[in-house]
Amino acid sequence: xxxxxxxxxxxxxxxxxxxxxxxxxxxxxxxxxxxxxxxxxxxxxxxxxxxxxxxxxxxxxxxxxxxxxxxxxxxxxxxxxxxxxxxxxxxxxxxxxxxxxxxxxxxxxxxxxxxxxxxxxxxxxxxxxxxxxxxxxxxxxxxxxxxxxxxxxxxxxxxxxxxxxxxxxxxxxxxxxxxxxxxxxxxxxxxxxxxxxxxxxxxxxxxxxxxxxxxxxxxxxxxxxxxxxxxxxxxxxxxxxxxxxxxxxxxxxxxxxxxxxxxxxxxxxxxxxxxxxxxxxxxxxx
Amino acid sequence: xxxxxxxxxxxxxxxxxxxxxxxxxxxxxxxxxxxxxxxxxxxxxxxxxxxxxxxxxxxxxxxxxxxxxxxxxxxxxxxxxxxxxxxxxxxxxxxxxxxxxxxxxxxxxxxxxxxxxxxxxxxxxxxxxxxxxxxxxxxxxxxxxxxxxxxxxxxxxxxxxxxxxxxxxxxxxxxxxxxxxxxxxxxxxxxxxxxxxxxxxxxxxxxxxxxxxxxxxxxxxxxxxxxxxxxxxxxxxxxxxxxxxxxxxxxxxxxxxxxxxxxxxxxxxxxxxxxxxxxxxxxxxxxxxxxxxxxxxxxxxxxxxxxxxxxxxxxxxxxxxxxxxxxxxxxxxxxxxxxxxxxxxxxxxxxxxxxxxxxxxxxxxxxxxxxxxxxxxxxxxxxxxxxxxxxxxxxxxxxxxxxxxxxxxxxxxxxxxxxxxxxxxxxxxxxxxxxxxxxxxxxxxx
Numbered sequence: 191x192x193x194x195x196x197x198x199x200x201x202x203x204x205x206x207x208x209x210x211x212x213x214x215x216x217x218x219x220x221x222x223x224x225x226x227x228x229x230x231x232x233x234x235x236x237x238x239x240x241x242x243x244x245x246x247x248x249x250x251x252x253x254x255x256x257x258x259x260x261x262x263x264x265x266x267x268x269x270x271x272x273x274x275x276x277x278x279x280x281x282x283x284x285x286x287x288x289x290x291x292x293x294x295x296x297x298x299x300x301x302x303x304x305x306x307x308x309x310x311x312x313x314x315x316x317x318x319x320x321x322x323x324x325x326x327x328x329x330x331x332x333x334x335x336x337x338x339x340x341x342x343x344x345x346x347x348x349x350x351x352x353x354x355x356x357x358x359x360x361x362x363x364x365x366x367x368x369x370x371x372x373x374x375x376x377x378x379x380x381x382x383x384x385x386x387x388x389x390x391x392x393x394x395x396x397x398x399x400x401x402x403x404x405x406x407x408x409x410x411x412x413x414x415x416x417x418x419x420x421x422x423x424x425x426x427x428x429x430x431x432x433x434x435x436x437x438x439x440x441x442x443x444x445x446x447x448x449x450x451x452x453x454x455x456x457x458x459x460x461x462x463x464x465x466x467x468x469x470x471x472x473x474x475x476x
Numbered sequence: 477x478x479x480x481x482x483x484x485x486x487x488x489x490x491x492x493x494x495x496x497x498x499x500x501x502x503x504x505x506x507x508x509x510x511x512x513x514x515x516x517x518x519x520x521x522x523x524x525x526x527x528x529x530x531x532x533x534x535x536x537x538x539x540x541x542x543x544x545x546x547x548x549x550x551x552x553x554x555x556x557x558x559x560x561x562x563x564x565x566x567x568x569x570x571x572x573x574x575x576x577x578x579x580x581x582x583x584x585x586x587x588x589x590x591x592x593x594x595x596x597x598x599x600x601x602x603x604x605x606x607x608x609x610x611x612x613x614x615x616x617x618x619x620x621x622x623x624x625x626x627x628x629x630x631x632x633x634x635x636x637x638x639x640x641x642x643x644x645x646x647x648x649x650x651x652x653x654x655x656x657x658x659x660x661x662x663x664x665x666x667x668x669x670x671x672x673x674x675x676x677x678x679x680x681x682x683x684x685x686x687x688x689x690x691x692x693x694x695x696x697x698x699x700x701x702x703x704x705x706x707x708x709x710x711x712x713x714x715x716x717x718x719x720x721x722x723x724x725x726x727x728x729x730x731x732x733x734x735x736x737x738x739x740x741x742x743x744x745x746x747x748x749x750x751x752x753x754x755x756x757x758x759x760x761x762x763x764x765x766x767x768x769x770x771x772x773x774x775x776x777x778x779x780x781x782x783x784x785x786x787x788x789x790x791x792x793x794x795x796x797x798x799x800x801x802x803x804x805x806x807x808x809x810x811x812x813x814x815x816x817x818x819x820x821x822x823x824x825x826x827x828x829x830x831x832x833x834x835x836x837x838x839x840x841x842x843x844x845x846x847x848x849x850x851x852x853x854x855x856x857x858x859x860x861x862x863x864x865x866x867x868x869x870x871x872x873x874x875x876x877x878x879x880x881x882x883x884x885x886x887x888x889x890x891x892x893x894x895x896x897x898x899x900x901x902x903x904x905x906x907x908x909x910x911x912x913x914x915x916x917x918x919x920x921x922x
Contacts, residue, residue, distance in 0.1 A: 236522065306815065306816065307815045307816070310802075310813075310836075310837060310838050311838070311898060311901050311903035312841075312898035312902060314868075314901075314902070316904070316905050317898070317901045317902060317904075317905050320904060320905055320908055321566060321812075321901075322564050322565070322566020322567065322815055323562065323567045323815065328566055329566075329567055381819075398560070398568070402560070402568075
């Protein structure tokens with residue numbers, strides 16, 4: 191009987207001591223965590239893509255709670271809609287970042303841009319770019335080894351075998367910007383999705399002078415200034431023999447697309463043009 | 477037992493096809509393209525514009541900093557334009573295009589063949605003249621020579637090592653220079669000794685050039701302080717750190733310069749250029765270029781003006797063979813394949829190697845079999861397989877810890893790999909990325 195009692199008392203005693211120690215430890219080492227972090231994390235898309243510049247959604251949520259001004263912070267996946275919700279939950283003012291999607295600013299397909307030599311090294315754009323200008327005469331364009339596709343964790347890109355260029359699947363792109371970082375030639379850019387997904391951009395990054403650019407690639411921007419002159423909204427800037435369309439200022443009038451002599455300005459997701467334009471295109475082709 | 481370096485190394489087929497070909501003077505090209513960036517450091521600033529008349533040896537681009545070099549006109553004629561041309565870097569970069577008319581030299585340049593033996597210039601003057609003459613390391617690294625002759629305060633140079641190793645297979649320019657211009661090279665060495673204020677110089681020559689070893693030993697017998705060190709044939713003995721260890725048994729610590737162990741290394745070609753600059757007042761406007769390859773009809777060594785297109789050299793060697801796979805600027809180990817033969821010869825062009833397709837094309841890449849051959853041949857004691865894996869996965873902090881920056885890019889690992897893995901390609905990428913990170917970190921700290 192004594193043995194049983196002693197055992198029970200010992201165990202109870204141990205339990206009590208442990209409970210007291212644990213209780214004191216939990217008071218002493220208590221970590222205060224803002225409950226709002228959980229709330230914000232719940233709003234964020236949980237993709238953990240790192241596009242915001244923080245390691246994962248939780249870290250971004252912590253940063254959002256901590257910051258006084260969140261107007262310059264943006265979740266590229268959810269963009270303004272998500273940020274508005276976050277701002278509401280935190281009682282802060284959100285920035286006005288528009289939803290974006292990646293675009294490839296090179297149209298130098300095998301057809302348009304003739305191969306002048308053969309690259310024989312490691313299959314990596316970064317390695318090739320460190321070595322030389324590339325297989326064609328254009329040292330600015332896509333190298334075609336697919337570093338961007340490798341970097342995309344959301345299956346939103348693939349290499350088109352016919353053209354040798356990467357293609358972005360718009361529905362899958364979450365605008366995390368990993369491909370932009372991976373491209374050593376800075377061809378991929380994040381641009382506003384635009385109303386009804388309509389976008390206009392210069393699909394070329396060649397900074398060579400017109401004749402040099404044109405010689406190496408048929409569809410290169412030759413810096414002729416035609417688009418710059420015709421743009422009624424001052425959305426186009428010229429620098430280093432290259433046109434750039436500011437997507438915030440662009441009103442999608444498509445006048446620049448029509449005047450571009452090398453067809454280097456691309457329009458995406460527009461309905462087919464009216465007959466007159468079609469006829470003109472047919473005439474040009476013939 | 478001949479001396480060599482202790483760690484790693486390989487012995488590829490030597491193929492010194494042009495070793496018995498005397499140096500020939502290549503005829504002037506009608507148009508030369510002189511890149512303004514032919515050296516490590518800041519590109520030079522062009523001093524001429526379209527339509528200017530220039531003479532051979534005139535400064536046409538001025539050094540734009542301490543680590544930079546003057547560039548002189550290699551021909552006389554009219555400046556046609558400044559244009560971006562593809563140079564040996566593989567990118568378009570600014571070059572001065574000069575249409576050659578006659579060959580009128582700048583006044584004061586001594587073109588007579590007599591050897592001027594007596595050294596009248598002082599230490600400071602020699603360094604100043606070397607900088608003015610635009611001399612850079614002609615072994616291939618193209619580091620401005622005057623910088624190497626001005627050791628940082630507190631560090632003292634004890635001896636000079638002259639690199640006559642020419643460990644790259646195929647190349648023979650330095651070999652021929654030692655045989656044909658041995659005396660001039662030795663005067664250059666004496667000038668360097670004076671500039672560095674050292675009493676001792678060792679000329680390291682690999683044992684596959686017995687004629688050069690004999691010739692230079694004979695010539696240097698009566699010169700105090702200069703000795704010849706025959707070395708066992710082992711690639712990459714021409715690397716600065718490997719050569720220092722082979723000659724004097726000292727190891728340069730990781731991340732440090734050779735001056736740390738009291739040595740400065742210059743190339744045989746550089747000493748010849750220094751002789752010409754000081755004794756003959758002739759700037760660096762030409763160099764010996766080896767044109768070679770197994771299918772080349774007439775391999776040879778050509779004294780070539782800077783800016784001459786590589787195609788001229790190929791023409792002189794009997795034209796481009798039909799089975800050509802790659803045209804390489806430099807040797808087969810460290811050279812770089814050219815994307816076009818219009819690339820101009822620059823100060824660092826030691827050779828033009830024409831490789832047949834079957835020898836030059838890469839074999840399909842296979843998986844690493846963990847044989848560690850790359851580790852055993854690495855003369856810097858690195859683990860190339862690991863550095864490649866880290867670079868491929870962009871793990872730059874570990875790559876830095878594994879001393880990726882110590883790599884001298886000799887290519888022994890890629891050469892030996894039985895799985896044909898592109899080890900050096902990725903290590904070079906890692907080196908440049910880690911280099912960027914380290915540089916930005918140091919600027920942040922300042």
